[in-house]
Amino acid sequence: MSEQPVETILAPQPRPASGAELPNRRGEFRVLRTITTRWMDNDQYGHVNNVVYYSYFDTAVNGFLIEASGCDVRELPQIGIVAETSCRFLRELSFPDVVHAGLALEKLGNSSVVYRIGLFRNDEVEPAALGRFVHVYVDNASRRPVPVPGEVRKALEGL
């Protein structure tokens, strides 16, 4: 029986080409969004189901954009569709924990925005999960990629 911690079994997370360090710990994120867990988030094993972590990502990113841009980004002619996401699950979360989602900008492209996300349980400083969330902006009608809209670029300056 292995006594190796889970984290060392997993392949290391790819680092950005620039070599810049991505934030991991709570204090390294400039923006934190508060999310309340729900009773039904817990699965049969008594902790928050893996799927639900992505709803925290989704909520943190969109909640931040709506608040920081001062406009309802869903109403813009360019909408952000989710092109890719990933998550490493490091510690359990469980209802009634409060989750604090740290947001950072990993990469801002022409049409895409890559967020780094850390989830923190209650007042813990080590992440319960670390994730990546990629938005690609498309024209709402044609669904073809377009440049990241100005309202969003401006909001991202806060990250």
Next chain:
Amino acid sequence: MSEQPVETILAPQPRPASGAELPNRRGEFRVLRTITTRWMDNDQYGHVNNVVYYSYFDTAVNGFLIEASGCDVRELPQIGIVAETSCRFLRELSFPDVVHAGLALEKLGNSSVVYRIGLFRNDEVEPAALGRFVHVYVDNASRRPVPVPGEVRKALEGL
């Protein structure tokens, strides 16, 4: 305005060290699991929300394991906890589509199982999404990693 398709904007998915090709198209998966979409899977933009794709992954893997092992894997003393997942979203899904989740074995380790997952919309052969789902087996009481249980290894022979 870019006319570049979304997929080329994204970084290529890492390939396994062995150089073996992972399955992409419907016919390349040996196991397909059928999942019905739900009205509430659709989000404000009228397609299945990105979070919900992971519930299809979760359901396909666990449903397969229960069926192929002939035992309720939740009752084993070793349980599979989800250590890492990722998804690339390639085409829209929308209620009332029927989703077919293709399952393949990307890697079988001592304590971990890495699944390759493809989601197919109705009778389409190109994937709506491609994902990765990593189970690490732990002792249900101590939550320390343990070898993949025999019941699960046997089930995986079908992939």
Next chain:
Amino acid sequence: MSEQPVETILAPQPRPASGAELPNRRGEFRVLRTITTRWMDNDQYGHVNNVVYYSYFDTAVNGFLIEASGCDVRELPQIGIVAETSCRFLRELSFPDVVHAGLALEKLGNSSVVYRIGLFRNDEVEPAALGRFVHVYVDNASRRPVPVPGEVRKALEGL
């Protein structure tokens, strides 16, 4: 300690004014819709969480309407908004059960449609749950009540 079954503790369900009997058992429903359960539907007690039953209701009603009307009811200028729902939980459901949702018409009003819903586990004939689902049709723009659209009325003839 009481040995009284759960059902007798609850107040009886109101009957329709007409005195007509509402369907309860599987064979009494003219329409049955198949829904696959999901791993995350199960909560900490190992059965499908009460909230999820309502997603089966929602899915059964809207899936039926789309199929039976031959049109995407979401695109009509009149949309059905949910005004009231209720459910009595009689037997447990658990992943990987397959749920069959029976649909019947309890009442067709000028602006409203009241559905009777029974949920059946796998091939069981006694309901796991009995529910009520009230749609009120409104103008999509003004959100004021309007008559039930013809496309929906026609679909309801099948119930």
Next chain:
Amino acid sequence: MSEQPVETILAPQPRPASGAELPNRRGEFRVLRTITTRWMDNDQYGHVNNVVYYSYFDTAVNGFLIEASGCDVRELPQIGIVAETSCRFLRELSFPDVVHAGLALEKLGNSSVVYRIGLFRNDEVEPAALGRFVHVYVDNASRRPVPVPGEVRKALEGL
């Protein structure tokens, strides 16, 4: 086209036999629980899907019980299973609203607890929804009804 408001179309909510008035407005609830909405709570029509309201009910009741009893009610030998729920949907909720769930005790029986629930959007005083949530306590092993445990009865004194 009717100009009648949605509420008058619906049958009146049954009142308790005692004739006591149930709370409706925000100030009439002694306990309010705060719940953050999530991006994926919104459905295709841009407001919170009806199913999700029940997750707010579930979360408010269980969160209150855990906090007010000072113990994790999930660990007791008697667990509360949901026997019946209902909801009238009166006003829209939409992400990123914050929901305040008012809790009141409608009836305390031998084995059952009936909660009255009101959901309030942000700082509004009129309810977005009014609901009923019935817990029946059962022995965790036998699943037969048992008296409401003392820890829960004590917590309910705060309602």
